[in-house]
Amino acid sequence: MIKAAKIKEVVMQRLFRKKEQLNVGVDIGATFIKAVAIDKSKTPPELTAFSYEPLTKDTTASVKKAITKLGISNISVNTSISGPSVIVRIVEMPGMSERELKSAVKFEAERYIPYKLDEVITDFVKLEELTGGKISVLLVAAKKSVINNRIELLSGAGLTLRAIDIDSFAIMNAFLNSQKESKDITCALIDIGAKITNINIVSGEQSYLTRDIQIAGDDITVAIAEKLNLKKNKAETLKVNPVEQKNERAPIIKDAFYNLLNEIRLSFDFYENRYGKNVQKIYVSGGSSRLEGISDFIKDILSGDIVFWDPFNNINMSPKIDTAALEPIKASFAVAVGLGLRES
Ligand SMILES: Nc1ncnc2c1ncn2[C@@H]1O[C@H](COP(=O)(O)OP(=O)(O)OP(=O)(O)O)[C@@H](O)[C@H]1O
Ligand SMILES: [Mg+2]
Incomplete structure (x- = not known):
């Protein structure tokens, strides 16, 4: 079970974190790039720009175009990855110290990851103590090549990477922001894209399955x-x-x-x-x-x-936003909004 705050800790690459108020989230999907700029100094946060750009064969040019349309220069962005190269598991392990856990997790990861360990970056978060002296641990592994490709793509488009997240965690982040009423029921978040469907089963602020x-x-x-x-x-x-x-x-x-x-x-x-x-x-x-x-x-x-939830719920629209253009495509922005709302 993942506490929302813990999810925010699960970042495979922590490059650098500036105290910037304008958060830029870039979701590079299989067919469309979705990008948002969110001003987090406002309450509620304010959407100041968005773009929705088809992904062409020249991926770098498409990313550049999406960013240019945001009308912001010198930006560092949050992005995310998903699919078969990313593995997220909640596993039970015997109780142990954080240091012991670090090496034990490597062996545990081997059971779940269909790649060689030196091909992946692993990370983990200890979630909670269970009965019988056991603990539950959130394991995340991602292929280095996929992360490196993403870093190269963004730097080729003139961008600096702030953080790499995972699509389903970003969706959950947007979802929790969009809900004001009690969330203590079991909800399944299902984001159906072009090539991948992300599933996340959540209750309260905890994720039980992704x-x-x-x-x-x-x-x-x-x-x-x-x-x-x-x-x-x-x-x-x-x-x-x-x-x-x-x-x-x-x-x-x-x-x-x-x-x-x-x-x-x-x-x-x-x-x-x-x-x-x-x-x-x-x-x-x-x-x-x-x-x-x-x-x-x-x-x-x-x-x-x-x-059919609206990822922009509880986010103000700046007067600059073309709301008529955004309305029909809102459902595609769950990942981008979650990235734009990240604490980083
Ligand atoms: N009106 C519609 N009816 C049915 N499908 C639609 C409609 N509008 C868009 N789609 C489909 O939505 C998909 C694109 O959605 P989305 O932007 O969420 O995917 P993506 O992020 O590019 O892909 P992925 O998440 O798989 O990487 C395409 O398969 C497209 O055909
Ligand atoms: Mg997508």
Whole structure:
């Protein structure tokens, strides 16, 4: 179980932390770069700029463009990574000192990481004392090559890296900020992007399970393209535009989306068996949460109330913000907002 404050400690690279009030979060997704600048000296924090930029083959140029659109110079940014190169596990270990834990964690990590230990950076946070003298520990491991690529990409775009986080922790950060009422129920945060779906099961300010599934919106596009014998860009248009070929597209989307939902169901089952509690609310975000009919698909496979939450809830909009442009794409900004709200 991860306390929110502890999550903030889990940073694999702590380069440097300036006491800057303007926090810049940059989420480099598989299809779109989402960037925000948030002024944390204001209460509530204020969104001063955002950008939403397609990721082209020239990734560096796309990042530069996204940052230029923020209209800020000389910036250091928070970013995050996710997917198969990042592993997060909550494990039980025998009680021991912090020093002993440091070396024990390396061996423990070996059991969970499908890479050689010298290929990864590991970090851990001791979470709590359990009965029987055991402790629970949050283990994080990330491939060095992925971290290095990200550092190179940002420096190639003229940026300084402030901190690297993990997508699901950033989503949780944005989620906790967006909720004012009691959070003491079990919520599943599900961010469905293009290539990856991030799952996070939280209760109060604690996370009980995080998992990245490599099935998302792109798999629906590919299924439409294959079944209807279309080029991918035509299939993408058909996916996001429910007016065309509605009857043909519906069963294909349903099948592809069920694959994802069944994977999510396995995570819910794991949580429910381990902790004896049910997921009560499902908070959906990510660009693919805009899929027409998504609520009905989810209801077929998962139980729990479905909420399409706004990552910008409890954040003021500066008068400079084009709110009409932001409105339809808000759901894609959970990671970027969480990064922009980081304490660092
Ligand atoms: N109206 C819509 N209906 C269905 N899907 C949509 C719609 N709008 C956007 N999408 C899908 O949302 C996805 C992009 O969402 P998002 O920006 O959250 O992903 P990403 O961050 O680029 O990817 P990832 O998180 O996998 O790295 C694409 O697969 C796109 O097809
Ligand atoms: Mg994403």
